[in-house]
Amino acid sequence: MHAFNKPTVDDVNNLFDEQKLNDSLQQGAGNIVSALKDEVAAINQGLKTLYQNGAPVEDIVFGRASLMDRLLTTLYQHIFSDIKQPVALIAVGGFGRGELHPASDIDLMLLLQDKEDTITKDAIEQFIMLLWDGGLEIGHSVRTLDECAAEAASDITIATNIMEARLLAGDLFLFDSMQQLTGPDSIWGDQAFFQTKLKEQVQRNGKYNDTAYNLEPNIKEGHGGLRDIQMIGWVTKRHFGASSLRDLVDHRFLREEELTALLEGQRLLWQIRCSLHYLTGRREDRLLFDYQHQLALEFGFEDDAEKRSNRAIEQFMQQYYRTVMELERLNEMLLQLFREAILYKDKPGEIVVINESFQTIHGYIEVRHENVFSDKPSALLELFLINEQHPEIQGVRAETIRLIRKNRHLIDDEFRESDEAKRLFIEIIRQSRGVTHEFRRMNRYGILAAYIPAFGRIVGRMQYDLFHAFTVDQHTLFVLRNLRRLSVPNFCHEFPLASGISHHLKKPELLYLAGLFHDIAKGRDGDHSELGAEDALEFCLSHGLSQKDSRLVSWLVRNHLIMSITAQRKDISDPEVIADFAEKVNSLRNLDYLYLLTMSDIRATNPKQWNSWKDKLLIELYNKTAHMLQQGVGYQANRQRDIEHNRTYAFRNLAKEGFGILEIDAIWDNFTDEYFLRHTPAEIVWHTKEIKKHTDTNTPVVKTRTDSRRGSMELFVFSRSVSHMFARIVSVLGQLNLSVADAFIMRGMKGCLLETYKIVFSDDMVEHIDNYANEVVPLVVDKLADTELSDLTTMAVPRVQKHFEVETKISFTQIDDNGVTRMHIETRDRPGLLSIIARTFIQCNIGIHSAKISTAGETANDYFDITQANRLNRLSDDMKYQLKQALLEQL
Template identity: 30%
Template sequence: MPTRLKPTRLEYVVDGVRLRAQLSAAALENLGDEAAQRKAALDVLKAALFRGRMIAKERLENGAGGIETARLLSGVTDEVVSALYDFTTVHVFRARNPTEGERLALMAVGGYGRGTLAPYSDIDLLFVRPYKQTAHTESVIEFMLYALWDLGFKVGHASRTIEECIKLSREDFTIRTSILEARRLTGDEELAEELVRRFRGEVVKGTGAEFVAAKLKERDDRHARAGASRYMVEPNVKEGKGGLRDLNTLFWIAQYLHPGETIERVMQMEMFERREVRTFIKAFDFLWAVRSHLHFATGRPEERLSFDLQPEIARRMGYGDRGDAPAVERFMRRYFLIAKDVGALTRVFAAKLEAEQVKTAPKGISRFIPGRQVKRKPLDEPGFHEVGGRLDVDPDIFEHDPVNLLRLFRIADTRNLDLHPDAFTAASRSVNLITSAVRRDRHAAKVFLDILARGRDPRTTLTLMNEAGVLGRYMPEWGRIVAQMQFNMYHSYTVDEHTLRAVGVIADIAAGRLADDHPLAVQIMPLIADREALFLAMLLHDTGKGGAGGQEVAGARAARQACERLGLERSKIELVAWLVEHHLVMSDYAQKRDISDPRTVADFAGIVQSPERLRLLLVLTVADIRAVGPGVWNGWKGQLMRELYAATEAVFRGGRGSDAAAALKRYQENAAYDARVRLSKVEPAAEAWGDAMEDAYFTAFDEREVLIHARLAVQAAAAGGAAAEGRVRADLNASEVVVAADDRPRLFVDLAEAITGAGANVVGARVFTSSSGSALDVFYIQDAAGQPYGADDARLLPRLAESLAAAARGEVQAREPRRADLGRTAAFAITPAVMLDNDASEDSTVVEASGRDRPGLLARLARTLSDAGLSITSAHIDGYGERAVDAFYVVDENGEKLTDARKGNALKQALLGALADSEAESAQGRRSNLQRARASVAR
């Protein structure tokens, strides 16, 4: 990290006396020429403003604090605005004998009034008049505003009398808050003092409760707009939960309840320990530094710490790679730890409000009635009591028995009580009482497992424990992932937030609340014998991130350590460790492998080994994927999971171990026989087609879908050898397009290119070929926004179906190539990878290609495979944010696996070349983004 610089004095940056002398000289030199006077004055002010900003930027990059930078920029702006006011009222519109109506005070309000300013923030100004506006004051204000705009400022402004300020601030809390921070810059001093005096006496006095209520509601609404979690991986530094606005809210409330007191004085009150004061200042300083760097890096008032900016801000703030931890992840973890501190500080401040009877109850407006007496209701747990509907504790309860640090949260969960801020503060201040002896205490383990596996609302309770620091202290494995971020677009939250959400999903499944989204998981949840193992595995599944040996192995090691400390029996410890080590296996097999291939299911069944593990793994996988972020889970993934579960369950019913493939084959044969019989009765014309289709096809689709496909195949035979149709599948969050055609080389390639040319993205594909040479290709597609293709425009799917039928017949179609707009994905450097596996299937070689996702990638990879003389028998498309992982089952021209090592290596190089083209585009995108930012700053 850069060495912290000593603060610099403002006069060394902008000398106000010298600045005014320069403006006077400019006025005198251009006397009689108003345009020349104005231009000369603006040139002087621009130079001063530029010098001040560049000094602030240089100091920030060399280690100056965020608060110092914000105050320096505010001070520079003060000098420029005040000097402009003097120039305007002395040299442009001078009133030699000012009347009462020509008095004018210029005040900074809002954030600028607080004396802090980001490099490209708006400045809020209030022109205070004694009564109605005169021609003189109107001219002064108009001249100043145009000059400020020409200087590059974005100005929020108002011109009001004191009466208007008082009236409007009573009616509007936004105006009231801005005047709360009003600070005189220049102009009539008595007028400014009168406004402050009357505002405190006529607006603030006696209205603390309603102001607190309004500010807290405003905060909650803002959090809902910006994202309710403070652990979203692209946070808004200003407006997001845990950001600067939360600290500003504390400022406002403190100022309102203690008018005239400095924030330093408020921070010295009994409620704050020195540690909390240091934390407050540290958080404020860090967030201001991040915000200032964001503005300087982009040359605009950017408040969102997006993926493409995070590496640059990390570099500017002096973070470097350390071991396996990239600089950007180290920086972002620091950011989220600060956001966590902001949440804890908010609770501490709430405790002070509680003591002052401003905020006395968790529900209802009555909590804001001053003087309301709150009764203490003792509970049957010694040392715990209820105060105003919240759980509080005796002062020495944690020192008496540190296990009470865990009991506090169990009681709150059991009784559905919010924690009293004093209790939360006391717990967070007492976490050091949790020692190794407490971690191995059997009573503590019982309390913890009650919360996790049998609690009413484990996600909320564990979140409170995490915010207080209790969870990470009790379970050190968890402490290592608190606020940890993975720098990718797949995960929307930090590791700990993702995990807590996943625990909540399991609790919702257990309660039957997700029956519509996850019917199978809800159905099998009562059959799970060991819920403790399930919840423990979910809590610990990501504790191996960044660990030695890889995430899965390191996670299993951490899980064993944690479970042994809890005193669990050996069988349960090994079950939890197995689940953690294999928590990605089911999603990998379902989304990257052909479930209709007996080898896929046999291999998966060989890993799982028992129906109980299968049930546990399904619920664990569903919760893990669903908790990654909005839109990651969809019906398509759900169907794949259900198919893999059903096929594996059939294996366990029909045989074990080496009999798995045989059991699945019997299952498929029986299903195929029944389906063919039903098809021949309903659609006799399709009987021959059904007899020629492979058995695996009939276990991949239900009876209704088989009938649709059969009729399409009959139609294709009568329409030149190809037919296609599409429909929106809301249940899969995708549209399904089915193509029936005579099989031929490059058929899949032509179809994939036609889909890309139509502006659709393939999220899944199934390819079947009958013994009579008929192909049935089923594609699941979405639009660029991740919605079912054609859902908003009924013309798109029929048009695409016509295009696919033509492509299947081999008709050449002129298509304008889609340009790959990398967008935010350009921020990530992705190493392409290709794997060839001849053991994953009995009949095919599995080719897995991984690289940067982009439009047309599937078609490009399919073309490369076709050029190598290979036929695609099955394709499986999966995406993880910026990374695509596409798996193809291929055979050579003889219908056999690719076993020639030389040809295999050549294929690898060709596929890596296709993937590398995307990476080259990305590198160019990153360079362009950086160049644009630098050019913007230079301007």
């Protein structure tokens, strides 16, 4: 977006040739549409060229509106010149503000005194049709004055659009009458308008997940986006009758530097929006992964070629996130000023003194004099502690927000080393209420980044993958929110085990500190867990925590991923896995803290990543590890105990239902110890009953059962004669786009095959879980009956996954003396991935015994226990090499 000769405003204005269009209009109908199309195309292409050659974005946005003004006026004069009935052509909405982005609709209203007569109606239809035929994207309405007033009174969106109206052509009296009928003296007075628009903003922010920091943000509707700037403009216009944001400076609502920040933020969002419109050729306000790299390069950021990083995208997006964060702060401050000016203008309010530094008025805290922070810098932290300790405080007054921002520089090394600052910070994080709100406020005002400089480096930092849905700082604050939520009695029903543990923690602030520091080293060279652990240890010790407590926080940061990895990627039915994890955890105290941090971390990473299956896995790992830590017995003894426990309880339940010993033994003689280890008594009972009911030994048993509360389905298949059963089944599951979390494959003692699959459903699929259960059974039955293994179905890679490269890594580990090799594969997730892997196993003569499936964003992390297909022997080095090469070729 650089050029040798920078375009000028005159270059924009010269894009429309009014005389040429007028000549075509005079020549008659045959030339009008063609001429209009040519003129519109010339304007659009001309603006695009000027933008690409470095024209300021303001010239494009205002210039397009100005060019459309002239074009529409020309057409209006041609069509309505002989119409007797008064008609006003009015620009509304963004066009009314004089702003038109490259692909934005042109919003128009045709205003009449009374209902149109036939001649006027025909003229209006001709005008609208001509605009559409000429290639203009318009939004239009036709209203009488009475209709205008009535609709604006009942719908604030219409009232807001009309409030921004500009007369383009036609009857001035009509336009003035409309403004009078829809102004604040007639409808939507100051207070009603402000309160309703404020409610709209709250609802809008909630819709976009209460954060501007989604990795594919909507730059118009998201928090801190263009709509928030427009919100300021609407209130300004309604209350002051002001026509521009600069008027807020004249009214002493904004300072010059704040206006500059507001306009610079708007300018960046306008640039991004213009670039998006030109890049996509349509109205697109989402910063999708599809466009981020190209936009990053367009805005002058560069990748690190040596590290094959996405540095350009991450730097571009960090600029965006930090900009909307500043806009979010300005929006909060201005709305607070508006609240005081509009809602409390006739209500002086009682001043309640808190201490020598702070007081409240109308429920909002403020400094008692403008030198509070300069006289006593520690008050920059004290304010947040007071907010926590006084639940009646609703927020911070605007002038105090200004002073906080103005005095942030006082938080320097000397401030950070002061005992009072350290005491206040620890007190803030130890409070029983308000911790999440105040840490978010501290982040928004820049205090958290100033006090912990390492945190400042992660503010607005994105991670370019599908696993992390938010920027690092926002993710961290979501972790803190989740941890705090576990301690709130009203939410204890959500996660009973975790809430119970949380309520018994003696020092929950240690957990919150671990949450605050767990990702603080993201983006630095090196292991972020190790680097963050060092930061956490130094911080805790410097803030007066004991060696024991400081080491716990540091240990949690260093090991915050191990429980998630163990639960999702390892076989936690294997006591050896539990023993290894228990050895790393070392104590029940560590386990309690780690479990709470792990579940809160996963839930804060991406709402779509958390499900009842992961909840179940973590609970199972927690319970088994706690038992092993309490008992202290070896894993071999635990293994045998678990097998006997599952057999005994399953046997008792079957006996209660009338099964005899011989009946049970006849079925169980097929089952291996591994089967009894991997399945619960309830699952064993279910399988046994289904096999017993199935009298036709020539056809397989195919059954499902669902748990809609947990969003999961179990698929159970038992057969004595089907080849390549795993490949056939995962082919069906892949076609249905079902997500396999776990698979167990047993070659029975008498040649039978038993396979079980755990399938998890996303929230939007859970309501259809029973339909999937009914659909999958006949499809699996048909697939197992095929004499030939049909070709795999090729499915398209989803849009968002196409933009991420994941290097395929394959490794092998010998796990026992019986020939079983564990293969680990890390690759990009895609539809039908398991089918591709299963087909490759067949081609390479590989037999599969179990599978552990885990997906994080765009990355699949899968483990398969395999042998040679027929002889159940271990894989030779040559077979491993051939299998690896075949998989790499496919993936």
